[in-house]
Amino acid sequence: MSFVCSARRLAVFLLVIFPAISFSQSLQSFRTLATFDDTGGYWIQYTSLVQGRDGNFYGTSAAGGLTGQGMIFRITADGALAVVHSFCVPPTNPCPDGYSPMGGLIQGTDGYFYGTTLGGGTYDGGTIFKITASGKLTTLYNFCAEGYPCTNGGYPSAALVQDRDGDFYGTTYYGGDFYDGTIFRITPQGALSKLYSFCAQAGCEDGDLPTAALALGPDGSLYGTAQRGAIDDSGTIFKLNKAGVFEVLHRFCVAGPSCADGAIPYAGLILGSDGRFYGTTAGGGMPAGGTVFNITEDGTQTVLYSVCSGGGGCSTGYNPVMGLVQATDGNFYGSMSWGASSLFEITPSGKWTVLYQLPTSLGDVSSALLQSTNGKFYGTTLIGGENPEGTIFVFDVGLAPFATFVRRWGRIGQTAEILGQGFVGTTSVSFNGVPAEFSVRSDTFLTATIPAHATTGLVTVTTPAGALVSNVSFKILP
Numbered sequence: 001m002s003f004v005c006s007a008r009r010l011a012v013f014l015l016v017i018f019p020a021i022s023f024s025q026s027l028q029s030f031r032t033l034a035t036f037d038d039t040g041g042y043w044i045q046y047t048s049l050v051q052g053r054d055g056n057f058y059g060t061s062a063a064g065g066l067t068g069q070g071m072i073f074r075i076t077a078d079g080a081l082a083v084v085h086s087f088c089v090p091p092t093n094p095c096p097d098g099y100s101p102m103g104g105l106i107q108g109t110d111g112y113f114y115g116t117t118l119g120g121g122t123y124d125g126g127t128i129f130k131i132t133a134s135g136k137l138t139t140l141y142n143f144c145a146e147g148y149p150c151t152n153g154g155y156p157s158a159a160l161v162q163d164r165d166g167d168f169y170g171t172t173y174y175g176g177d178f179y180d181g182t183i184f185r186i187t188p189q190g191a192l193s194k195l196y197s198f199c200a201q202a203g204c205e206d207g208d209l210p211t212a213a214l215a216l217g218p219d220g221s222l223y224g225t226a227q228r229g230a231i232d233d234s235g236t237i238f239k240l241n242k243a244g245v246f247e248v249l250h251r252f253c254v255a256g257p258s259c260a261d262g263a264i265p266y267a268g269l270i271l272g273s274d275g276r277f278y279g280t281t282a283g284g285g286m287p288a289g290g291t292v293f294n295i296t297e298d299g300t301q302t303v304l305y306s307v308c309s310g311g312g313g314c315s316t317g318y319n320p321v322m323g324l325v326q327a328t329d330g331n332f333y334g335s336m337s338w339g340a341s342s343l344f345e346i347t348p349s350g351k352w353t354v355l356y357q358l359p360t361s362l363g364d365v366s367s368a369l370l371q372s373t374n375g376k377f378y379g380t381t382l383i384g385g386e387n388p389e390g391t392i393f394v395f396d397v398g399l400a401p402f403a404t405f406v407r408r409w410g411r412i413g414q415t416a417e418i419l420g421q422g423f424v425g426t427t428s429v430s431f432n433g434v435p436a437e438f439s440v441r442s443d444t445f446l447t448a449t450i451p452a453h454a455t456t457g458l459v460t461v462t463t464p465a466g467a468l469v470s471n472v473s474f475k476i477l478p
Contacts (some may be wrong), residue, residue, distance in 0.1 A: 006274070021245045022213050029396045030353065031357055033079035033378075036064060037388040041379075042415075047104030047159065048322075048368035049075075049378050049392075050113070051407075051419055052133055055444030056407070057378055057392075058113055060101035064144040064389065065089045069099035071118070074141035075392055077365075077374060083252040084135045087233030088120065095120030099129035099135055103159040103213065105131075109407050109417060113141075114168060114409060116156035123147075125154035128168075128186055140190035141197055143172065152194050153182035158268070159213040160186075161222075164409060164477065169195075169222055177442050180208035180229070183222065183240055196246050196299070201470060207236030210266030215277060217297060218475075223277055224250075225265035234263035234284065237277075249299035252284060259284030260302055265401035267323030267368070273472065274348060278332055286307070289318035292332070292346055292456070304350035307336070316342040316354045325377075326472045331441055332376060335365035343369070343395060355397065363392060371471070373444075374418045396470040403461045403468040409475040415473065416462060425464040431474060432457025450476065 049057040056073050065071030065086035065306050072085040088095035098117025105113040112130040121127035125144025131137040153172030157421040158169040168186050176182035176197030202327045207226025214224040221241040230236045234253035253259040253371040262281030269277040278292040285291035289308030295301040306313040317336025324332045326348075335353075336342045341364045342357040358365065363383035370378045377395040406417035418429070425448050429438040431454040438448040446461070459470040 016315065021155045024264070029398075030358075030393060031395075032362075032391045032393050034081040036061070036073055036390045036391070047102065048325075049258060049370045049380070050105050050107055051370065051372055051404075052107060052113070053111065053417070053419065053445040054442065055373075055421060056133075056418075057372070058105050058133075058378070059108075059392075060115060062100045062102050062118070069095055069120070072101065072105070072113075072115070072135075074133070077372065077394075079392075081392070082132070085131060087138050088115065094122075094124035096122060096141060098129065102157040105405055106160055106162060108162055108168075108188065109166065114160050114162075114186075116158070116160065116170065118155050118157055118173075123419065125150050126156050126172070128156070128190075128192070129189075140188075141186055141192050141252070143175070143302050149179045150179060151197075152192065153184055157211050160408065161214050161216060163216060164220065169214050171212070171214065171224065173209055173211055178208075180204065181210045181226070183201070183210075183214070185225075193412060196240055198226060199229065200246075205232075205236075205251065206230075206246065207238060211266055215269040215271055217271065217277075219297065221297075223269050223271075223297075225268055225279065227266050229266055232257075232258060232259070232263070235281070237265070237269070237279075237299075237301070241298075247411060250295060250301045252281065256284065259288070260286050261301060262293055266321045267383055268468075270324055270326060272326055272332075272348065273330060276348075278324050278326070278348075279322055282319045282321050282337075289314055290320050292320065292324070292334070292350075292352075294348075304347055304348075305352045308315070312354065314339050316344075316357055318339050320344075322365060325371055326368045327371050327377075328375065328399050333369050333371070335369065336378070337364050337366075341365050341381075345397075353434070356395065362393075369395070371399070373402055373404055373468075373471075375401050391471060401468060402471045403459060404471050404473060405459075408472055409477055410450050411477045412450050412452055412454060414450050416450055418446050418448060418459065418470075419444060420446075420463075420468050422463045422465045422468075423461065426461055427464075428460075428462040430460050431455075431476075432459075 049059045058267035070271035098120035100118040105115045120143035123144040128141040160170045178199035178272040180199035186192045207229035209228040230251040231253040237250040263284030285306030317339040319338040321337040362381040367380040403420040436451040437449045
C-alpha cells in the first residue's frame with residue numbers, strides 16, 4: 001500500500017471517529033510544554049500519555065515523524081520533547097513496523113512499553129509492538145496474516161491492558177468473523193488468541209467497531225465499549241469474563257429517540273474507587289451534547305450529567321470524546337472535544353464544574369488527561385503552538401504529589417513496582433500499614449516486596465520530603 005493510500009485510510013478512519021472536529025477558546029493554571037511540527041508528530045488523538053519508570057511521559061502520534069507515518073515520543077515534566085521512534089523508517093511498503101499508532105502506550109511489568117498501530121506491518125493490517133524507553137522496537141504480531149477480511153482482527157486503534165496473568169488484552173476496529181472488530185489476548189511473547197468477534201448477534205445487538213481500550217474489573221473480567229451497533233447504531237457497554245462468556249451490559253439509546261442515556265461511546269471505561277465504571281458518550285443526553293455516566297458490574301447505568309444542560313448551554317463545549325481520569329481528590333476530570341473546548345471536573349455524584357476553556361488557537365483537546373504523580377494533569381491539543389501541529393500541556397489544580405503503581409494488584413511475596421518522585425532517601429514503604437522491604441531504583445521508581453499479612457489498601461512511601469500515599473488501593477490477590 002502506498003503512503004498516499006495509508007494517509008487516505010487514516011483520514012477516513014479519523015472522519016468516522018471524529019466526524020465534526022471544531023476549534024475553540026480560553027483557560028486558567030495552564031501551560032504549554034511543547035509544540036509539534038511535521039517531523040515531530042501531529043494528529044495526537046484518542047489516546048493519553050503514560051508515565052514511565054524514569055518519571056518522563058510517553059505518547060504516540062498518528063502522523064508526523066520522519067516519514068509522516070507516526071511516531072512515539074517522550075517529554076519530561078519540564079517540557080523537553082524527544083522522538084523515541086519514527087514509524088516506517090526507511091520508507092517501505094507496507095511499513096513493516098506499522099504506521100499510525102492511534103491507541104497510546106502502556107508500561108508493562110517487564111519495563112517495556114506496549115502499543116498498537118492502526119496499519120502497516122507485514123500484511124498491512126496493523127501491528128502490536130513493544131518498545132524500550134531508548135527506542136528499541138520489537139513487532140510482536142502482524143494482523144491480517146490470514147488474508148482479508150482478517151478473521152483474527154485488523155486495524156487496532158486502542159491501547160492494550162495488562163491482566164493479572166501477565167498477558168495483554170485489546171480490541172480491533174475491523175476484522176473478526178463478522179468484519180466488525182474483535183477482542184483479543186496476546187502474550188508478551190506475541191502469541192495472539194481471538195476471544196470474541198463483534199456483530200455476532202443479529203443487528204449487531206452486541207455492538208460493533210470498538211475503538212477504545214478495555215478495563216479490568218474487580219472480578220477479573222474485561223469491560224469495554226463499542227461505539228456502534230445495537231439500538232439506532234448507538235453503541236454498547238459489554239463484559240467478557242475469564243471463561244470467555246460475552247455479555248452486553250447496556251445498549252445505548254434505550255431511552256428512545258432522545259437517547260437520554262447517551263449514544264456513541266468512543267472512549268472506554270475506567271474503574272472508579274467505588275467499584276463502579278465511569279465513562280462518557282459523544283452523543284445523546286439532554287440536549288444531545290453527550291453524557292458522563294457510571295455503570296455497575298451488573299449493568300445498572302446512571303447518567304451523571306448531560307452536557308449542554310447547564311445554564312450556558314454548549315458555550316463551554318460538547319461531545320466528551322476523550323474519556324475520564326479519576327484524580328487523587330476522588331473526582332473525575334475530562335475535556336470537551338468539540339465546540340468551545342474546555343476542561344471539566346465532575347464529582348461521583350454528578351456535580352459538574354468547568355475549570356478552564358482553551359484558547360481557540362489551541363483547538364480541541366485531543367487526548368484523555370493523565371494525572372502525573374506530581375499531582376498535575378497532562379494532555380495534548382489537536383492544533384496550536386508555534387508550528388502549529390498541536391501541543392502538549394500541563395494543567396495544575398493544586399493537587400498534591402502521590403505514588404502509583406505499574407500494576408495495582410499482586411500476591412504476598414510478589415514484587416510491586418511503584419512510581420513517584422523524590423524516592424532517593426526513602427525510609428519506609430507500607431501496604432495498608434504493613435511495613436515492606438523495598439529497593440529504590442531511581443528517584444522516580446522503586447520496588448517493594450508485598451509483605452506477609454498485607455491487606456488491600458493504600459500504599460505509603462515515606463520520603464525525605466514527606467509521605468506519598470498511593471492514588472488507588474493496591475489489591476492483594478488470594
